[in-house]
Amino acid sequence: xxxxxxxxxxxxxxxxxxxxxxxxxxxxxxxxxxxxxxxxxxxxxxxxxxxxxxxxxxxxxxxxxxxxxxxxxxxxxxxxxxxxxxxxxxxxxxxxxxxxxxxxxxxxxxxxx
Amino acid sequence: xxxxxxxxxxxxxxxxxxxxxxxxxxxxxxxxxxxxxxxxxxxxxxxxxxxxxxxxxxxxxxxxxxxxxxxxxxxxxxxxxxxxxxxxxxxxxxxxxxxxxxxxxxxxxxxxx
Numbered sequence: 478x479x480x481x482x483x484x485x486x487x488x489x490x491x492x493x494x495x496x497x498x499x500x501x502x503x504x505x506x507x508x509x510x511x512x513x514x515x516x517x518x519x520x521x522x523x524x525x526x527x528x529x530x531x532x533x534x535x536x537x538x539x540x541x542x543x544x545x546x547x548x549x550x551x552x553x554x555x556x557x558x559x560x561x562x563x564x565x566x567x568x569x570x571x572x573x574x575x576x577x578x579x580x581x582x583x584x585x586x587x588x589x590x
Numbered sequence: 591x592x593x594x595x596x597x598x599x600x601x602x603x604x605x606x607x608x609x610x611x612x613x614x615x616x617x618x619x620x621x622x623x624x625x626x627x628x629x630x631x632x633x634x635x636x637x638x639x640x641x642x643x644x645x646x647x648x649x650x651x652x653x654x655x656x657x658x659x660x661x662x663x664x665x666x667x668x669x670x671x672x673x674x675x676x677x678x679x680x681x682x683x684x685x686x687x688x689x690x691x692x693x694x695x696x697x698x699x700x701x702x703x
Binding site: 481483509511513519520521522523526528567569575576577578579580581582583 | 634
């Protein structure tokens, strides 16, 4: 079955620390990959997406992610987190021929001031 | 910015009852998808509507049904509610193209007692 795994359920960092959130997927075909963020009390928002081309994609608010096809991974990174990055982060995958977005279980990031 | 709007924001129902949730897509979008997000989980795909037809369905029973209207708004209906149906129900709109990112509403929190 198709699935998306996020390794960390809760990550706690101090401001200015570097961030890396893991995401692995199990799909056999060509995929499109996404990271969404949900700030407290707000709706899910798209951080960044990968469809094709350069496997290192840059998103909003200084986030980036690297698609490593051989590892079926799409990890999210940020060099220096801020208190305002406190949120829940979801990795999501869709087969390029499908319409169904499959989400991971999410990672709650808490940034301490 | 006419984003995705959902109503109601909160709802409490009793087991066995029926519920209808509503969604207005972002201006210009023609496709509506519904997701169920249980506590501590990522959103799970229920179904997608385009041109007033269900285009794809996730692994949900027939108790879950939907409708899309000519103005692209949509309803999600759940019959014979179970305690396990308690969740946040998210509506997402997009354009029909496969690479069109989803825009999410704030969701409807359904509690079944």
